[in-house]
Amino acid sequence: MKAKIEIIVATQLVALAFCMGIFDSSFVAGHMTHVAPEDVASALHNLATGQTPFAVVVGCSDSRVAPEIVFDEGLGDIFVIRTAGEVVDDAALGSIEYAVEHLGSPLIVVLGHERCGAVSAAVAGAQAPGHIATLLKAIEPAVEQTKGKPGDAVENAVRAQALDVAKQLREAEPILAERVRTGRLKIVAARYDLDTGKVEVLPF
Numbered sequence: 001m002k003a004k005i006e007i008i009v010a011t012q013l014v015a016l017a018f019c020m021g022i023f024d025s026s027f028v029a030g031h032m033t034h035v036a037p038e039d040v041a042s043a044l045h046n047l048a049t050g051q052t053p054f055a056v057v058v059g060c061s062d063s064r065v066a067p068e069i070v071f072d073e074g075l076g077d078i079f080v081i082r083t084a085g086e087v088v089d090d091a092a093l094g095s096i097e098y099a100v101e102h103l104g105s106p107l108i109v110v111l112g113h114e115r116c117g118a119v120s121a122a123v124a125g126a127q128a129p130g131h132i133a134t135l136l137k138a139i140e141p142a143v144e145q146t147k148g149k150p151g152d153a154v155e156n157a158v159r160a161q162a163l164d165v166a167k168q169l170r171e172a173e174p175i176l177a178e179r180v181r182t183g184r185l186k187i188v189a190a191r192y193d194l195d196t197g198k199v200e201v202l203p204f
């Protein structure tokens, strides 16, 4: 109980520091993932003037599935687009196209995950308020495809949703589809396991 209280207090302190405009990123203190403390300054300088992320990750907004942490990547390594249920609308697609067209990313990973709340709600046919309904509607095709199939309904829909989004991106004209056709872009669907931390690439 004591440890839990300490965590809450620490989080609130960080939030308060942000509000007061006095929060420094950890890089100022010389901490940066995959970079030795003595190299942080030059790494920051390089990133300040450009980025060449080697992959785009289209993932769920779920707080337990942060792609940089799941894949153990540092700043500048992956270009991330996140919405609940990894739903891709026009703004998300434009962001993906930007990463592929302007930054030259040759790989897109669509990352679904075990026990996804958005997919679970879509499977349950939940009546959601506000714009959440729009989100659930976008997941409905994956639910419909897997209805009545053997196994767990949510798990089946999680996989179908990741595969559907990957297919949507492969067929997205003019930028993504053309690059897939010419072999300059690979798009894969994957599933993150909350229990084991493993990422499984889904066959399509």
Ligand SMILES: [Zn+2]
Binding pocket: 060, 061, 062, 084, 085, 113, 115, 116, 117, 118, 119
């Ligand atoms: Zn999710």
